[in-house]
Amino acid sequence: LKRGKVAEIKELLLYLHPADIAELLVDIQNGSQKALFKLMDYEKAAEVLDELEPEIQIDLIDSLAEKEKAEILEKMSVDEIIDLLQELPESKVEKLLKKLPMDELEKVKGLLLLSRDSAGGIMTTDYVYIPEDTPVPEAINMVRKFGREAETIYYLYIVDRDHHLVGVLSLRELISARRDMIVKDIMHKKVVSVHVDDDQEDAARAIEKYSLLAIPVVDSDQRLMGIITVDDALDVLREETTEDIHKLAGITAEEDIILTGSPLKAAQKRLPWLLICLFGDLIAGSVIKGFESTLETVIALAFFIPVLMATGGNVGTQSLALAVRGLATGEITAGNFVSYIFQEAKAGLIVGIICGAILTIIALAWQGNPNLGLVVGAAMGVALTLAALIGMIIPMILNALKIDPAVASGPFITTVVDITTLMIYFSLATCFFNLV
Amino acid sequence: LKRGKVAEIKELLLYLHPADIAELLVDIQNGSQKALFKLMDYEKAAEVLDELEPEIQIDLIDSLAEKEKAEILEKMSVDEIIDLLQELPESKVEKLLKKLPMDELEKVKGLLLLSRDSAGGIMTTDYVYIPEDTPVPEAINMVRKFGREAETIYYLYIVDRDHHLVGVLSLRELISARRDMIVKDIMHKKVVSVHVDDDQEDAARAIEKYSLLAIPVVDSDQRLMGIITVDDALDVLREETTEDIHKLAGITAEEDIILTGSPLKAAQKRLPWLLICLFGDLIAGSVIKGFESTLETVIALAFFIPVLMATGGNVGTQSLALAVRGLATGEITAGNFVSYIFQEAKAGLIVGIICGAILTIIALAWQGNPNLGLVVGAAMGVALTLAALIGMIIPMILNALKIDPAVASGPFITTVVDITTLMIYFSLATCFFNLV
Known part of the structure; x- marks a missing residue:
């Protein structure tokens, strides 16, 4: 400069x-x-x-x-x-x-x-409303006059004497309407609207679903309070997506941008899930300790801990991502969730059989121990099927409990899967090697 | 029914x-x-x-x-x-x-x-265009006449004799314009447009960035080919978000919905990354094998493998999510990426010190072995700092190479971090216990 x-x-x-x-x-x-x-x-x-x-x-x-x-x-x-x-x-x-x-x-x-996260918190009061008994030519004049200040003039909201929302009219319809009509006769009486206390994400999704340019916000008496325009809806959806992706990775979501700000603050947002999972994976470690004598006898069991833990965690995270996104976009509903669970179980089983077979062969080739190969492969198969189910069902349960399914972060699912996988692995090993 | x-x-x-x-x-x-x-x-x-x-x-x-x-x-x-x-x-x-x-x-x-993923692939040809020398009253008539078929009449695109896009006018401006003007004199000459071969996501982001209701699509000669409306942009952004979340979890993204379809197909989409990571984590396992004698001497080292691997993977995934989302929304740019890396390193260090300290105390209390406590805690601190850097830098490198950073999926980052973490852990242990 x-x-x-x-x-x-x-x-x-x-x-x-x-x-x-x-x-x-x-x-x-x-x-x-x-x-x-x-x-x-x-x-x-x-x-x-x-x-x-x-x-x-x-x-x-x-x-x-x-x-x-x-x-x-x-x-x-x-x-x-x-x-x-x-x-x-x-x-x-x-x-x-x-x-x-x-x-x-x-x-x-x-x-x-109004609450920051509500529809009321993001609405604007710069909109065009027209009393229901206005003749068409006068309505067009009102748009010309009041339109300059409004965020959109393409949707005109029709109100009665007490400012109740009674209809909507697009500018398109208004300008092609006969000049001798009054707006009440040409308006749409069915208006998609949101309540002022509704979540702003619901308002944005309604705009998306019905392909609207704006949605009116009303109070409990159906009085028109403001409107939310599609550009604000886009902002909301972008922010919510960022929040979802961060939550999935176990980062506490806050209203504002995560990337800026002090590293100390950044660390704070990441620690809660890290610490929860740290304790969870100490439990996974104590599973190993519980089978210490098995491990001492067959030390090679340790070589397969990483691959079992990691693959289990990966499958669980994949299922989690499918579940969370499916719930967010409304693809998974109360009507079809059971079929998704079944499908996920089947997918997990297929993935488990393939990975288990490959791992059996590799373990056999690497360690030359058929028992070890079978234990590792079988553990993989069972663990992956369970991992897929855990990753799909936990977010569904949270959703049913009205908790945002994205809080069942990847780290959390991974920890649950880690504990499960190690228990399966060492139990199978103990049985197979007749160490009981 | x-x-x-x-x-x-x-x-x-x-x-x-x-x-x-x-x-x-x-x-x-x-x-x-x-x-x-x-x-x-x-x-x-x-x-x-x-x-x-x-x-x-x-x-x-x-x-x-x-x-x-x-x-x-x-x-x-x-x-x-x-x-x-x-x-x-x-x-x-x-x-x-x-x-x-x-x-x-x-x-x-x-x-x-036209290519399916290009701006041309999602544009519509149902738009209103007006020749540049049309008088205002006639333009209003054209909107009335051709508007019925158009996807939007709120943006009117002004073209010259050869259908080159030369300007844009909102319906709002047209109806409040003086009746004795021609559209050329009142139109905006600066029009935000996209090329027909541009990625559809870029078109959607442009609509989002400039808060548009539609964006015109032109060919290399600036000829108007079609328009993309904001509701289609919303669809594109939702699909891209789903793809990003799936890719992050290591699911191969395809054009269409992942949740429907046969379980075999679903398994196919998930296997590529699972298998890559399976082999990666066998390398992690061979690190343990490389330190077999250390492990045999101090078997308790095995109890902390889960917590170190899992926490490292979690920190890496968190950094990955921040990087991928920051790159997707344009928050991380060529101008500021270095400062993000530094900030991430600091955040990783803070998280590492806190988790390392906690783990030292727990290890000491659990195993009563001060050396083991120090090794575990130090390994945690170093591993987490590196994990944060790996999770932030790898997607940035991919982005610089013009590869979608979201393909550096969580599973991939986790595998890289797993190998790093185990090498640090067992190297430190071997030194500490004077086993070299």
């Missing part, structure tokens, strides 16, 4: 899309970041802020003079201001709220009371 | 959303599925088919009489027909194509040549 080039950069910024500028800001260092940010006019700056994560928003807004802050806040969309305020400490919230114009302040205050 | 209730069910179907009917069809058994499907009129049936997976589409269409097939195909959207045809064997494709009306046939034939 050289001094002489400021004019050039200013022009470039005019031309760039806010999403690209946001990406650029994340990539460059702190000093230049703020300098660059200040080169934009308020409108553009507000648009760029809309694209950024709350932590960076706070950082950039803090760097502004008080007057600039107020100007930019006024231009930001209500739902983004809410996101921002939810990240700030109490004292700063008060200060920022004072800068908002009166009408926005009212909106924001109402929204701030 | 009782005979007497057909009329009732028919009425219910009229009232239900196609997405809900599709869900219902997936859940009920085969016989009733087809019976239910036939109760709908062609338009509704086509809408429901649009929501279903290709396998089920084929199944349902096959159950129809020839005349019905043609009627329904005509009503389905072009991009869905393409999806369907791409699943069918050559001979059936020919038969179905003959049923299409001439104009649709042309469109479909052109699209069929």
Whole structure:
């Protein structure tokens, strides 16, 4: 960011899309970041802020003079201001709220009371509503007039006198409607909506399922509170996917980005499952200790501990991934879960037989001990079938208990499978070598 | 599906959303599925088919009489027909194509040549384009006229005489434009577009990034070929997420759903990584064999093999999940990957020190052998730091080599970490117990 080039950069910024500028800001260092940010006019700056994560928003807004802050806040969309305020400490919230114009302040205050993860927490109040007895030409005028501020004008929500949601109309339908109708007669009375307290993920999935551009949010009396647009739904689904992948790997999910922040914090998010599994695998170790005399007699049994543990864990993790994703996308339902379990058992058995046979041959060739080969192969076969079942059934049980199945992380399943596998292995070995 | 209730069910179907009917069809058994499907009129049936997976589409269409097939195909959207045809064997494709009306046939034939995973493979040709010198009132008329068939009328693409994409206009802007303008003067000249050969995931990410409702698809000469709408982008992102989660668990991703299909096929998709890792963990086993004399002297070393292997694998998988997801969402870039590696190393070190210390104490308490406690704890600390680095760096290398980082599946990382961990553990033990 050289001094002489400021004019050039200013022009470039005019031309760039806010999403690209946001990406650029994340990539460059702190000093230049703020300098660059200040080169934009308020409108553009507000648009760029809309694209950024709350932590960076706070950082950039803090760097502004008080007057600039107020100007930019006024231009930001209500739902983004809410996101921002939810990240700030109490004292700063008060200060920022004072800068908002009166009408926005009212909106924001109402929204701030809603839970962050609910549909209400991500909805916007910038939508177009039309009273049910409005004639078509007047409705078109209302769209022209109020549409400028709205996040979408393509869905028009029809309300009665008490602001109850009674219908919906697409702009497409409105402009091709006969001019002598009133909206009540042409609207769709069946509206897919979500409750303000519903989970934001449910709202996003509804938008996905019904291929909507926006979904209305209502309270318990069916009063229209706001809307959630498809771009916000995309953000929610992306965040939830990241959370699911992290949870599957045994990382505690938090509202915000995991990758940034201090290593100490990062470690904190990873330790809970690590420690649970550490103790779990000490139990697996004590299984070995329980069969110490078997191991002392046939020390070669130890050489196959890694391959049995690892393959068992891998099969369990595969089944877990199938189950968790199947439950998340709604492919596994209350109606068909039994057939998935059976199929998984069969797949586990096939995988077990193949891996078991291969391992028997290798063990025989490597150690030249037929008994050992049979024990190792048989243990593999049984262990893999059980691993597939454990990986499929545990997330299903969690789901039935209304617990997010993704918390049954890979590490947890692996630990359960480890204990099972070693018990099978050493029990079989003890029997086979007549050591009982 | 009782005979007497057909009329009732028919009425219910009229009232239900196609997405809900599709869900219902997936859940009920085969016989009733087809019976239910036939109760709908062609338009509704086509809408429901649009929501279903290709396998089920084929199944349902096959159950129809020839005349019905043609009627329904005509009503389905072009991009869905393409999806369907791409699943069918050559001979059936020919038969179905003959049923299409001439104009649709042309469109479909052109699209069929495009790669399935490209932007061209998921685009639709049902869009509204407007020649650049059209006056505003006439443009509004064109939207009214051609809009009925289009997938979206909210973005209007402006083309020149040779169908080059020269601009875009939202319906919102068009209806609020002055009536004496021509579209060329009010359109945006900067249009975000994707190339017909681009990956469909890139197209979906562009829609997500710029919060679009649709993105135009162009050829190398910038000629407009079609559009991809946000609802199709959502489908792509959901499928890609499923693929990523499956790949991470070491399941070979294929175009279609993993959960359905025969158990033999399911086993096939899971075996490649399982077998690679099986051989890898035999190497881990031969590390133990290499230190056989150490193990024979201190048999208690075996009790800690599970906890070291499992915790190492867990840390490696956590780092892998962070890396793969960070790369997929674009959070990790060429500019900042070094700082992520450093942060990961620090996080691994912290986790390693904490787990190592805990394990030292437990080993001491359990086995009452201070040397053993120190060896186990030190091995844990070193192994976890390395595991974090391996899990972060390997996917980054793959990404740099333009290989999807998600193929560095959890099982693969775990195997590499297993071998490393056991080598560290037994080397340390051999030194500590002065057994060299």
